[in-house]
Amino acid sequence: MHIGDIVKIAEGPLAGRLARFAGAEGRRVLVEVELQGRQFEVEIDLDWIVATSAERKSVAAVDARGTTRRRKPLA
16 A cells, blocks of 8 residues: 555444555554544554555545545536
């Protein structure tokens, strides 16, 4: 994984949420996750995250399945 990649949190209280990988130190990783419209940095165990195919995209532009959302055209 590289800094900026989108990952899915697979375990723990934030399981199912998407986050941006922000760094690692040993078995702990730092991820940025959006909660109630605000960005937070959270340190979690490396085993709790799974890489997604939506690497380096906006967390807001990726849905829970790891696929990119299609934007509606502006009318």
